[in-house]
Amino acid sequence: MATVQFGKETSARGEFVRQKNRFTDRITADGSSGWKAEPGRYRLVVCLACPWAHRALIVRGLLGLDDAISLAVVDPVRDERGWRFTLDEGDRDPVLGIEYLSEAYHRADPEFDGRFTVPAIVEVESGRVVTNDYPRITLDLSTQWREFHAPGAPDLYPEHLRAEIDEVIEPIFRNVNNGVYRCGFAGSQEAYEEAYDALFAELDRLSARLEHQRYLVGDQLTEADIRLFTTLVRFDAVYHGHFKCNRNKLTEMPVLWAYARDLFQTPGFGETVDFDHIKRHYYYTHDAINPTRIVPKGPVTDWTEPHGRG
Template sequence: MADSSGEFVRSPNHFADRITSDGSSRWPVEPGRYRLVVSLACPWAHRAVIVRGLLGLEQAISLAVVDPIQDERSWRFTLDEDGRDPVLGIGFLSEAYLKADPGYTGGVSVPAVVDVPSGKLVSNDYPQITLDLSTQWREYHRPGAPDLYPEPLRAEIDAVVEPIFRYVNNGVYRCGFATSQQRYEQAYEGLFAELDRLSERLAGQRYLVGDSITEADIRLFTTLVRFDAVYHGHFKCNRHKLSEMPVLWAYARDLYQTEGFGETVDFDHIKRHYYQVHRSINPTGIVPLGPDPRAWLTPHDREVLS
């Protein structure tokens, strides 16, 4: 929602409990106990889908996918038989929120980690969820799983992702949901200034930090993969399309063509959610047919930077 100045303000994550391996929280790491609820349309949830798959945690943490179209009760399980999640037995994600806090009246967001035995929401703290999958669930990673948050690089990763969140991940929303020209222009300038900085950084190196994929790349990818399909037109982020920014376009295609990335992208869910749910921006609800997703499979030639 926008404040009195017209600036989009993202709501804080109300549920920030952590699942830990050392007994420091009330939620222990336990395979089969938790269910990750996501929307394939949502960039914040998309991060968790990618990390779960790259680390091989599919058997340890089950996955639920909600309908990309919300109603007044927010995310719903209408893709499942009888409109109920087969594991949690609920029709709306809000039911897990209310089991955790019966007096809760805030928004319902994904990703959400739910405790299956109690049906209670554990966390909707999307930045911490993926970090904990990398660090707390290490015992259950597949053999040879990548280290997406290596200790020697954590300070650099944290420093790189902070402006990515501020100006890119959240910046596109600050453009799209601004209600004043001034706030929109400020967000627009910040977004493209950061994309220019990232282009310079990636011109000579394949990944954002170090010589392999890290949490930083995943956080940037989920915004970039939605850029031309949604943010360029729908959110008025239209200085350039991603496909007109050579370095970032090649970088994004490189990740898309990496196992664990492209197969998690659902452009149908992405476009239907943004264009049909955000009626204040797109009153007709018409979903554009383009762009052609086959462009994501064209050669990127970034292997030479490895």
């Protein structure tokens, strides 16, 4: 039997249970899914604090899809109605004309009563959410939107490496991407310690893997690196303290710290990172974990120092 802890669902053992993605339609090159990849038809909604949305933001930029898929950025602090467009004039998204992302969810499903999550891709004309399936969104941007990629755009999900990429990203999701949340929202000591041990065991494995190669799969940047980066870049700022992932800071893990700086300094990565949004979202929104809502000033970290991985 599941219960609600910190506003999140947990299992009977106190394990954090991530909400399933409600909207899983795919946008495809040929439109056979019912949704055809067409420039100007869709709008990507992200929060700069959210690691899942951050993936989509990075991939969209690396592939040169900025003109094909417009971008909306929500306020990092949600209220009881969810993600807000308070960063825009008049507190409304200028393209969709809505104040809350929840409006696009309810246009797709008036009965939807789950959490309104980012990233979400919204069809501009109908104003309805097409997908909030974050693992699939980035893969489809790489494979279904090829016609609109910029010349020279990287192949982030190359066919000959897909089996290995899939194999690598599964434990990264389970133990790292979702693992930090399993630590932070654990409802029991046992569940927390299991998640903590799995997290750092996986980070140790990844460190060993990256000690003698620049990227996670092959000799090129892939989807796997993007998925790991968005957790690593938040690690010291929020996960280490706020989520009790405190065996080591990222800056105390030499291989992963150099790897993360390498990616941060790669065009398309560092400029998408907003530590103000990241810290305000986590420390202010999770008031059951941080009831004072005090946002820490630190850490002071130099992401531009040489990484030595060229």
